[in-house]
Amino acid sequence: MSKKTLYLLGIAITIILGAFLYQKFCCNCCEKAITDDTPKTVSPTVQEPDVPFKLNGQGLEYQTGDNLKFLKNSAKLIMPVSDSVTSGIDKLKVFLEANPKQKITITGYATSQEINSTSFENLGLARANEVRNYFVSKGLLENQFLTKGEIIDKWKMNADTLIGPADYIFETVDSTSTTNDEWSSLKEQINANPLILYFNTNQSSLNLSDVEKKKVADIARYSEHVKDAVVIVVGHSDNVGNRDSNIALAQKRAEFSKNYLSKNGISAEKIATESKGPDEPIADNQTAEGKASNRRTVITIK
Structure with missing residues (x-):
């Protein structure tokens, strides 16, 4: 075999070997780089609906992102109540002690799809009374609260839990001007x-x-x-x-x-x-x- 033939054969072997090594190592790097840059799908975190616990009266403003909760079809508060809500109730107690004529109407809500198995006229009223009873258990006076219930189409929920289905309306009652x-x-x-x-x-x-x-x-x-x-x-x-x-x-x-x-x-x-x-x-x-x-x-x- 002539020197020229050997020279050409060496060049061919070098080209083939280079192509093989490039294919094996460099392309794998490119594929890895592409894979690493591909956005990963992250499962979204299920967040609880934003229904803050609000107490807004003349001389008292309190709000926290947590709230009282009820299971669907139930008039019983889910226990325990969060520290932030309890803190608001403590502030309400101090406020009402300083304002004995202050009345608060608690309106409880229930959805039209829920079943009322209580002795109250509706499930919303039962929930309002449950909230009032909880406030009283914390040392607040029963006679400073009025209750009523409303049935609505829907309420914000997390699975089977209603978040904060109650409103608190502050109203001053003048005992000298009754209807x-x-x-x-x-x-x-x-x-x-x-x-x-x-x-x-x-x-x-x-x-x-x-x-x-x-x-x-x-x-x-x-x-x-x-x-x-x-x-x-x-x-x-x-x-x-x-x-x-x-x-x-x-x-x-x-x-x-x-x-x-x-x-x-x-x-x-x-x-x-x-x-x-x-x-x-x-x-x-x-x-x-x-x-x-x-x-x-x-x-x-x-």
């Missing part, structure tokens, strides 16, 4: 068609209809707004058994009804009970239907 006509009219309405709760024989249990729940809500609203309101609960019985036993049974029914009302937005301090036993029947005790009508409590405003 007598409004409350007198409501009192007349309550007493003209009083709430009557019926009981089974020797039992003190009840299950309210929607109409009866509305009457409870009206009595609660009256007792909240009228300072000296007194709710009278009178227990009655049929004439089965001796009179003394029936007096005691009717009183037990009155106390049971008082306990029920106090758990549904009416201050126990404003509820008075008494027993008439079998002395004031409204139906014939000779029939089963008549006896059932006589086993009752009647709730009116004094």
